[in-house]
Amino acid sequence: AQSVAQPEDQVNVAEGNPLTVKCTYSVSGNPYLFWYVQYPNRGLQFLLKYITGDNLVKGSYGFEAEFNKSQTSFHLKKPSALVSDSALYFCAVRDKGKRGSQGNLIFGKGTKLSVKP
Amino acid sequence: NAGVTQTPKFQVLKTGQSMTLQCAQDMNHNSMYWYRQDPGMGLRLIYYSASEGTTDKGEVPNGYNVSRLNKREFSLRLESAAPSQTSVYFCASSDSLQVTDTQYFGPGTRLTVL
Numbered sequence: 001a002q003s004v005a006q007p008e009d010q011v012n013v014a015e016g017n018p019l020t021v022k023c024t025y026s027v028s029g030n031p032y033l034f035w036y037v038q039y040p041n042r043g044l045q046f047l048l049k050y051i052t053g054d055n056l057v058k059g060s061y062g063f064e065a066e067f068n069k070s071q072t073s074f075h076l077k078k079p080s081a082l083v084s085d086s087a088l089y090f091c092a093v094r095d096k097g098k099r100g101s102q103g104n105l106i107f108g109k110g111t112k113l114s115v116k117p
Numbered sequence: 118n119a120g121v122t123q124t125p126k127f128q129v130l131k132t133g134q135s136m137t138l139q140c141a142q143d144m145n146h147n148s149m150y151w152y153r154q155d156p157g158m159g160l161r162l163i164y165y166s167a168s169e170g171t172t173d174k175g176e177v178p179n180g181y182n183v184s185r186l187n188k189r190e191f192s193l194r195l196e197s198a199a200p201s202q203t204s205v206y207f208c209a210s211s212d213s214l215q216v217t218d219t220q221y222f223g224p225g226t227r228l229t230v231l
Binding site: 043 | 207219
């Protein structure tokens, strides 16, 4: 079965420093990976996804993620953190389901990012 | 273009009461979903609808029913609410169930069952 793990419950970063939020996955076949962000009392907002091609995926708000097949990882990164980046971040993998090409999102438990001034 | 909208935003129920959570999308998407979010557990899929006229169970369907009223609307019903159903409920939609499609989420409904 497909699964995704976010090993850190919380990540603390100083404003202006680079940030990394970790995600590892377990899939059978090709992985389809997503990152979402949830600001307090809001719904989830799509940041970026990896389907195929370039291992470095660029997304919204200056975020990017690096797909590493050998390490089965899809870490979220940003070169310079902002206080406004403080939020809950979810990694997700698309389950291939019964029909192979279709399926639902399997979410990690989330990582709380705290950026201090 | 409002995206995915949900009503109500907040609700408090007593054990045994029933209610329906409403969801609508204006992106002409075929597929819609209901998730629940609990602390430390991420989001779990309750039900989904691949297209108008079809619904399927997700990971945690017990205690819930759904109706895909038309292409735009997908409702979630709690027939007899239990304290274990206290959660934040999110509706989402996507163009299809294809693994490459992105899901877009509504703002959520915070439900408390006393």
